[in-house]
Amino acid sequence: MKVSLTVNGRRHDVDVAPNTLLVDVLRGRLGLTGTHVGCDTSQCGACTVHLDGRSVKSCTVLAAQVDGAAVTTIEGIGSPDALHPMQAAFRDCHALQCGFCTPGMIMSAIDLVQNVENLDERKVREGLEGNLCRCTGYHNIVKAVLNAAESM
Amino acid sequence: MSDTGIGKSVKRREDLRFITGRGRYTDDVNRPNQVYAVFLRSPYPRARIVSIDASGADEVAGVIGVFTGKDLSADKIGDLPCGWMVKSKDGSDMKIAPHPPLAVEVVNYVGEPYGIVVAESLAAARDGAEVVATEFEELTPTVSVANATAGAQLHTNVPDNVCYLWELGDADATNAAFAAAAHVTKLTFSNNRLIPNAMEPRAAVASFDAATEEFTLVTTSQNPHLERLILSAFVQLAPEHKLRVIAPDVGGGFGSKIFVYAEETAVAWAARRVGRPVKWTADRSESFLADAHGRDHLTTAELALDGDGLFQGLRVRTRANLGAYLSTFASSVPTYLYGTLLAGQYRTPAIHVEVEGVYTNTAPVDAYRGAGRPEATYVVERLVETAARELKVDPAALRRRNFIAPDQFPYQTPVALEYDTGNYEASLAAALEKSDYANFAARKAASEQRGKRRGIGFSCYIEACGLAPSQLAIQLGAGVGLYESGEVRVNPTGNVTVFTGSHSHGQGHETTFAQVVSDKLGIPFENVEVVHGDTGRVEFGLGTYGSRSIAVGGSALVKATDKIIAKGKRIAAHMMDTNADSVDFSDGEFAARDSNQKLTFGEVAFAAYVPSNYPSSEEPGLSEKAFYDPKNFTFPAGTHIAEVEIDPETGVVDVVNFVAVDDFGRVINPMIVEGQVHGGIAQGIGQALLEHGIYDDGGQLITGSYMDYCMPRADDLPSFDVDMTVTPCTHNPLGVKGCGEAGAIGAPAAIMNAVTDALGVVDLPMPATPERVWRAARG
Ligand code: FES
Numbered sequence: 059m060k061v062s063l064t065v066n067g068r069r070h071d072v073d074v075a076p077n078t079l080l081v082d083v084l085r086g087r088l089g090l091t092g093t094h095v096g097c098d099t100s101q102c103g104a105c106t107v108h109l110d111g112r113s114v115k116s117c118t119v120l121a122a123q124v125d126g127a128a129v130t131t132i133e134g135i136g137s138p139d140a141l142h143p144m145q146a147a148f149r150d151c152h153a154l155q156c157g158f159c160t161p162g163m164i165m166s167a168i169d170l171v172q173n174v175e176n177l178d179e180r181k182v183r184e185g186l187e188g189n190l191c192r193c194t195g196y197h198n199i200v201k202a203v204l205n206a207a208e209s210m
Numbered sequence: 211m212s213d214t215g216i217g218k219s220v221k222r223r224e225d226l227r228f229i230t231g232r233g234r235y236t237d238d239v240n241r242p243n244q245v246y247a248v249f250l251r252s253p254y255p256r257a258r259i260v261s262i263d264a265s266g267a268d269e270v271a272g273v274i275g276v277f278t279g280k281d282l283s284a285d286k287i288g289d290l291p292c293g294w295m296v297k298s299k300d301g302s303d304m305k306i307a308p309h310p311p312l313a314v315e316v317v318n319y320v321g322e323p324y325g326i327v328v329a330e331s332l333a334a335a336r337d338g339a340e341v342v343a344t345e346f347e348e349l350t351p352t353v354s355v356a357n358a359t360a361g362a363q364l365h366t367n368v369p370d371n372v373c374y375l376w377e378l379g380d381a382d383a384t385n386a387a388f389a390a391a392a393h394v395t396k397l398t399f400s401n402n403r404l405i406p407n408a409m410e411p412r413a414a415v416a417s418f419d420a421a422t423e424e425f426t427l428v429t430t431s432q433n434p435h436l437e438r439l440i441l442s443a444f445v446q447l448a449p450e451h452k453l454r455v456i457a458p459d460v461g462g463g464f465g466s467k468i469f470v471y472a473e474e475t476a477v478a479w480a481a482r483r484v485g486r487p488v489k490w491t492a493d494r495s496e497s498f499l500a501d502a503h504g505r506d507h508l509t510t511a512e513l514a515l516d517g518d519g520l521f522q523g524l525r526v527r528t529r530a531n532l533g534a535y536l537s538t539f540a541s542s543v544p545t546y547l548y549g550t551l552l553a554g555q556y557r558t559p560a561i562h563v564e565v566e567g568v569y570t571n572t573a574p575v576d577a578y579r580g581a582g583r584p585e586a587t588y589v590v591e592r593l594v595e596t597a598a599r600e601l602k603v604d605p606a607a608l609r610r611r612n613f614i615a616p617d618q619f620p621y622q623t624p625v626a627l628e629y630d631t632g633n634y635e636a637s638l639a640a641a642l643e644k645s646d647y648a649n650f651a652a653r654k655a656a657s658e659q660r661g662k663r664r665g666i667g668f669s670c671y672i673e674a675c676g677l678a679p680s681q682l683a684i685q686l687g688a689g690v691g692l693y694e695s696g697e698v699r700v701n702p703t704g705n706v707t708v709f710t711g712s713h714s715h716g717q718g719h720e721t722t723f724a725q726v727v728s729d730k731l732g733i734p735f736e737n738v739e740v741v742h743g744d745t746g747r748v749e750f751g752l753g754t755y756g757s758r759s760i761a762v763g764g765s766a767l768v769k770a771t772d773k774i775i776a777k778g779k780r781i782a783a784h785m786m787d788t789n790a791d792s793v794d795f796s797d798g799e800f801a802a803r804d805s806n807q808k809l810t811f812g813e814v815a816f817a818a819y820v821p822s823n824y825p826s827s828e829e830p831g832l833s834e835k836a837f838y839d840p841k842n843f844t845f846p847a848g849t850h851i852a853e854v855e856i857d858p859e860t861g862v863v864d865v866v867n868f869v870a871v872d873d874f875g876r877v878i879n880p881m882i883v884e885g886q887v888h889g890g891i892a893q894g895i896g897q898a899l900l901e902h903g904i905y906d907d908g909g910q911l912i913t914g915s916y917m918d919y920c921m922p923r924a925d926d927l928p929s930f931d932v933d934m935t936v937t938p939c940t941h942n943p944l945g946v947k948g949c950g951e952a953g954a955i956g957a958p959a960a961i962m963n964a965v966t967d968a969l970g971v972v973d974l975p976m977p978a979t980p981e982r983v984w985r986a987a988r989g
């Protein structure tokens with residue numbers, strides 16, 4: 059089936075099997091390998107992207123469902139010379155080690171900052187509960203999100 | 211000192227690619243014309259393979275072939291070896307079960323691979339695997355470690371499923387200490403089985419060039435050179451010089467990616483067989499089933515004390531589950547990485563430990579963050595805390611009374627190690643201060659008023675990192691050396707490419723190693739590039755595990771850098787018309803002591819490559835290699851203090867405060883070191899409160915997904931209070947000790963000491979789940 063979607067501001071028309079997942083379109087078809095796959099039960103959040111401005115787990119969305127929608131991935135929010143404030147905060151606070159959870163974590167965190175008022179440590183921890191990180195113990199991730207919330 | 215030198219919290223240079231989605235992990239790698247692999251895995255814990263009928267799969271469009279263990283053995287692909295020969299106390303060799311990469315006759319754990327389906331697409335490979343008809347004859351499995359020696363025998367060459375019965379220490383002296391003891395504290399407990407769960411699943415992309423007969427294997431490895439060595443010398447896949455192993459960005463390892471596994475072996479073999487690149491990426495379910503698991507001990511431990519509360523003897527009996535086969539370093543983890551650590555931070559004069567390593571029909575068990583040392587710390591620190599409670603002595607005071615004092619180093623323990631340096635009182639004192647121990651009673655009373663139970667727990671751990679020296683380790687059974695290699699290549703324009711045999715999969719070596727080399731050479735941090743993880747670019751290496759990278763890999767780079775400086779002095783001396791002994795090097799400048807002449811590092815580098823005014827005795831070029839073999843282990847140590855509050859109505863344990871004061875020796879990048887500690891603590895708290903790999907009696911893994919295996923999430927953990935004390939390591943050039951595992955080593959005992967304190971119980975099994983805690987709270 060044919061699906062057209064806008065990814066990071068660019069329109070793509072793809073022909074996919076009906077059971078194709080959004081994450082496979084992003085990684086396999088569009089070469090946007092910044093979005094990662096860390097599980098097969100929708101529980102790690104490594105695949106998190108924004109769909110029409112809200113964070114979703116792209117391993118849990120069918121490509122067919124995003125026809126006409128706008129998707130933003132980690133590649134679409136900033137570049138090394140012009141980092142998104144959340145990206146910059148992750149670097150400044152050492153909120154990543156192996157980097158595998160990081161794209162999903164950043165996409166979730168941006169959604170969190172944009173949609174939850176008066177963030178504090180507890181709210182950040184609860185808000186990121188859907189994203190697993192095995193490296194950082196979350197300590198510096200929480201710090202980064204609170205820092206970024208100040209500047210966003 | 212520059213702001214990028216040794217000791218500075220330099221922001222990591224690798225971050226830019228990771229935060230912008232430009233990392234390059236194995237699954238991001240694609241080869242032209244590649245095909246996809248899916249593994250056939252055993253649904254049974256123990257069964258004979260009667261027949262495999264692949265005719266159905268051959269009908270599936272896109273399936274290229276279905277291959278089995280027989281195909282690999284017909285091609286003379288060898289067994290997966292275990293790299294450490296442990297001897298039993300009677301002097302006999304450990305009993306090694308044959309471990310073909312793909313099972314041939316019998317499968318021995320759920321998830322064991324016995325075949326590989328290769329197809330044009332992943333979907334076709336999956337469809338093909340679905341319709342392979344395998345007939346199994348089920349055999350009685352031996353699942354529980356407690357019954358392992360009485361259960362059905364897994365391997366014909368391993369009676370009673372006992373791989374080895376190993377001992378260390380002086381049994382007679384220990385028994386005598388117990389006979390004379392004023393008090394004996396005894397505990398029996400398990401150390402729960404864990405599943406590592408690096409967030410990046412294992413993966414491999416292999417290609418074979420028929421023209422040159424060269425393999426290229428891109429894979430999720432912590433030690434690509436070791437992988438190459440094993441795949442060539444033992445598995446016989448290809449000669450070493452025809453095999454290139456690349457470990458690109460790797461999404462965490464924690465030990466689980468040290469090992470050489472069936473999957474990358476079979477994928478590489480298949481690439482030659484089908485003549486096209488083959489790609490495999492584990493899904494998380496496969497990671498749960500077939501990554502090597504960690505821990506899984508049953509232990510009885512006793513501590514003998516005299517009338518003054520001084521430790522006189524420690525007796526430990528452990529049964530360690532090795533799983534169905536010996537993974538790459540499995541045999542060493544519950545022996546040399548465990549028994550040797552049982553002295554802890556104390557002067558206990560007599561120690562004896564006996565470890566029975568057993569096979570069961572479960573996934574292989576091998577090193578997981580800490581590897582043996584968390585288990586040892588758990589034994590010692592649970593015992594010490596319990597002894598303090600039994601004797602009604604303050605647990606900090608009892609520890610203090612038994613600490614090895616700062617003036618007693620070097621200190622020879624009764625379990626083989628010689629600690630070079632340490633100051634245990636300093637980290638305990640700092641941790642007591644930070645945790646406001648003095649006011650704990652008031653906080654406990656306040657909790658009680660709110661119907662909660664509060665407890666505090668200590669863990670004064672020691673670990674041994676930078677496994678060493680090679681000669682000794684090889685005498686003790688190691689199959690490889692334990693040195694590290696490094697190369698410092700100064701380019702003609704004066705910038706530097708550093709090659710290291712260590713591998714970074716989250717540790718930030720691209721930053722810290724550049725800090726070390728730029729600091730030593732007095733050149734800008736930006737001018738130093740660090741290359742790792744590719745056998746085609748880096749000469750040799752033993753990789754990253756056991757918190758060894760900075761202590762061993764970093765020391766190799768210092769050694770190579772020293773050679774660069776020495777040669778630079780000889781070149782500069784010639785150019786400044788003096789002798790090398792009269793040249794000083796500092797801050798990137800060679801200065802003649804007998805005149806006011808100076809040359810920059812760049813000028814000397816240029817002269818080495820454009821040798822016009824150049825000493826006739828020197829070869830052109832400025833590039834040096836070094837292998838560094840450590841003289842001893844390093845001994846990071848510290849105190850962790852956990853404070854918990856328990857809601858007796860729900861059994862939920864809230865970690866209200868976690869203090870860690872660690873001594874890692876000199877620290878290269880404090881920001882990165884703190885991050886390592888945070889991550890380790892999270893895994894340690896995970897072990898104590900949440901994580902448990904469980905097989906049911908029938909041998910099925912019932913914690914095979916994130917629904918059932920409880921990973922620590924952001925809202926399960928507090929922020930941590932981390933600090934450091936410093937006693938520099940005495941025997942490596944940087945004075946460093948290593949920091950990667952400390953958190954996972956110290957935290958479980960601290961948490962469980964706090965939980966049992968809060969509940970007023972002697973012991974509680976890990977993980978202290980709400981159900982267990984709730985039951986214990988009701989008495
Ligand atoms: S890949 Fe784990 S939630 Fe999507």
Ligand code: FES
Nearest residue numbers: 155159191192193
């Ligand atoms: S940084 Fe490695 S999983 Fe989060």
